[in-house]
Amino acid sequence: MLTLDLFVNAIVAGILLGGFLAAVSLGISIVFGYLDIVNIAHPAFVVLGSYAVYILNSTFGIDPLLAGIAMAAPFYLLGILIYRFYYAFFERHGAESLRGLVFFFGILFLVEVGLNITYGVDYRMVNAFYLGKSIEIGLVGIPYRLLIPFVAGVAMIFIVYLYLSKTFYGMAIQGVAQDSLAARLMGADPIKIKSVAFGMGMATASVAGALLIMISPIEPSMGREYIGRVFAIAVLGGMGSVVGTLVAAVLLGIAESLTSTFYSPSMAPAVSFGILLLVLAIRPSGIFGR
Amino acid sequence: MGARATSLKTLKWKRPTLGNRIVVENIDAGYGAVNVLHGVSMELNAGETVVLLGTNGNGKSTLIKCIMGLVRPSRGRIAMELDGETIELTGKRLEDIVNYGIILVPEGRHLFPKLTVRENLLMGAFRMAARPHIARNLEFCFEAFPRLLERKNQPAGSMSGGEQQMLALARAIMSHPRFLLVDEPSVGLAPILVAHLFEKIKELKERRDLTILMAEQNFNQATKIADRGYIIVEGKIAFAGDRSLLREHHLVKKYYLGA
Numbered sequence: 079m080l081t082l083d084l085f086v087n088a089i090v091a092g093i094l095l096g097g098f099l100a101a102v103s104l105g106i107s108i109v110f111g112y113l114d115i116v117n118i119a120h121p122a123f124v125v126l127g128s129y130a131v132y133i134l135n136s137t138f139g140i141d142p143l144l145a146g147i148a149m150a151a152p153f154y155l156l157g158i159l160i161y162r163f164y165y166a167f168f169e170r171h172g173a174e175s176l177r178g179l180v181f182f183f184g185i186l187f188l189v190e191v192g193l194n195i196t197y198g199v200d201y202r203m204v205n206a207f208y209l210g211k212s213i214e215i216g217l218v219g220i221p222y223r224l225l226i227p228f229v230a231g232v233a234m235i236f237i238v239y240l241y242l243s244k245t246f247y248g249m250a251i252q253g254v255a256q257d258s259l260a261a262r263l264m265g266a267d268p269i270k271i272k273s274v275a276f277g278m279g280m281a282t283a284s285v286a287g288a289l290l291i292m293i294s295p296i297e298p299s300m301g302r303e304y305i306g307r308v309f310a311i312a313v314l315g316g317m318g319s320v321v322g323t324l325v326a327a328v329l330l331g332i333a334e335s336l337t338s339t340f341y342s343p344s345m346a347p348a349v350s351f352g353i354l355l356l357v358l359a360i361r362p363s364g365i366f367g368r
Numbered sequence: 369m370g371a372r373a374t375s376l377k378t379l380k381w382k383r384p385t386l387g388n389r390i391v392v393e394n395i396d397a398g399y400g401a402v403n404v405l406h407g408v409s410m411e412l413n414a415g416e417t418v419v420l421l422g423t424n425g426n427g428k429s430t431l432i433k434c435i436m437g438l439v440r441p442s443r444g445r446i447a448m449e450l451d452g453e454t455i456e457l458t459g460k461r462l463e464d465i466v467n468y469g470i471i472l473v474p475e476g477r478h479l480f481p482k483l484t485v486r487e488n489l490l491m492g493a494f495r496m497a498a499r500p501h502i503a504r505n506l507e508f509c510f511e512a513f514p515r516l517l518e519r520k521n522q523p524a525g526s527m528s529g530g531e532q533q534m535l536a537l538a539r540a541i542m543s544h545p546r547f548l549l550v551d552e553p554s555v556g557l558a559p560i561l562v563a564h565l566f567e568k569i570k571e572l573k574e575r576r577d578l579t580i581l582m583a584e585q586n587f588n589q590a591t592k593i594a595d596r597g598y599i600i601v602e603g604k605i606a607f608a609g610d611r612s613l614l615r616e617h618h619l620v621k622k623y624y625l626g627a
Contacts, residue, residue, distance in 0.1 A: 246491075249490060253480045253483060256480045257478050260474075262463055262466070263472055263474060264492060264539075265495035267463045
């Protein structure tokens with residue numbers, strides 16, 4: 079019975095982890111999937127979001143999730159600024175591929191070093207009355223510090239999905255990715271549309287940052303652990319498919335959780351990338367790629 | 369659906385305002401050092417169907433691109449006269465020109481291949497002035513193109529060439545055009561589809577009181593629906609006249625009828 083117990087718990091933990099990973103990967107899925115921008119700094123922005131939430135929580139006692147949602151607005155504006163800068167100095171000159179990657183690599187270090195100088199390398203965490211509690215359902219114990227990030231992550235995916243498929247700007251984001259001239263012929267300015275999309279990607283980093291610091295204490299360079307995984311999830315899900323991102327993240331979450339439980343946590347990333355390679359061999363466009 | 373369809377047919381659309389027009393005055397334009405258009409002048413008056421005729425490489429598409437702001441003329445001017453006001457179009461961006469209600473159905477269609485038929489149509493209504501008319505225009509498009517209704521949830525890229533050209537036209541209707549520009553709609557279509565396409569354009573024009581400027585190589589089909597036309601030869605207007613004159617002109621005979 080012990081093994082079944084472990085197994086069920088590992089599956090549940092994996093699903094919960096998946097909802098959170100989806101939240102962290104969503105920004106990559108949008109920005110890489112629709113704008114072809116390799117924003118390698120995204121996980122660093124997630125960590126930046128965690129610090130913003132940490133400050134709001136430790137100074138004013140604001141609930142971490144609410145703080146993350148509140149910070150989404152300034153993050154959205156920051157995203158628009160970064161995209162405008164990137165456009166003016168890189169994309170406009172057709173220098174996006176390699177130099178653009180270097181640009182975002184630079185931003186990654188700026189964010190990391192900035193946080194390091196300001197807050198040091200100590201681990202930081204947030205407080206909320208529910209974070210230590212959990213609910214027990216039969217064999218399974220579900221801690222709130224995993225359940226809330228899962229629910230929030232899934233909700234955010236759902237909102238972004240509705241936005242992309244039901245609103246004019248959402249459809250235009252997809253349209254610009256498919257045929258930029260066609261979008262202009264409809265009166266949609268690609269630079270404006272892409273700014274909104276990039277801003278949206280950044281806004282998800284703020285919420286994901288709140289979820290990250292709920293799950294575990296953070297330190298400035300923590301984003302690096304996620305770079306590989308978030309790109310794997312975005313590609314696995316099918317570029318630009320937010321539903322695919324969720325499915326891929328849950329898949330990876332379960333695989334990592336099972337590996338950690340029954341084999342060794344250090345093998346978990348290898349299993350993730352093994353799945354990625356396998357899926358790409360069978361379906362190069364990802365699970366939900368069209 | 370039947371009752372609704374007939375009621376739509378009798379619905380009155382806002383008639384084009386007489387006096388509204390696009391004027392092209394003496395433009396030179398080209399790509400880099402190569403000049404394609406030499407002192408071209410033309411006009412498109414509200415309510416007209418005007419056709420730009422000419423074989424490949426004579427400048428029809430360049431002229432259309434100039435009006436849309438996709439190619440900048442090096443000399444001359446393009447303006448729109450709207451309700452007594454003159455709006456300069458020379459030097460304006462494509463997005464601004466679209467927002468004035470000048471809508472292009474581009475050569476090669478440029479649909480959004482992964483969006484569904486319905487989503488493509490809705491994207492047509494992206495410009496603010498088209499938004500209040502969405503419900504009515506969508507109903508009109510599905511009624512005028514029943515094939516699109518059947519396929520409304522299918523990705524645009526999965527349809528045949530003829531269906532895609534219909535969708536490109538319908539999407540432009542969704543933009544609620546003041547002036548509709550159509551660039552080489554018959555390219556790549558089988559002759560039977562071309563005939564069908566021009567019948568559709570004629571039907572749209574009559575039912576919606578559209579103003580159409582069309583660049584076309586298919587002389588026979590194009591002159592069937594045009595009120596007047598221009599023949600462009602080597603970047604110059606070689607002839608301008610109404611349909612009957614156009615059909616009898618010696619250039620037409622030379623280029624199209626093999627005489």
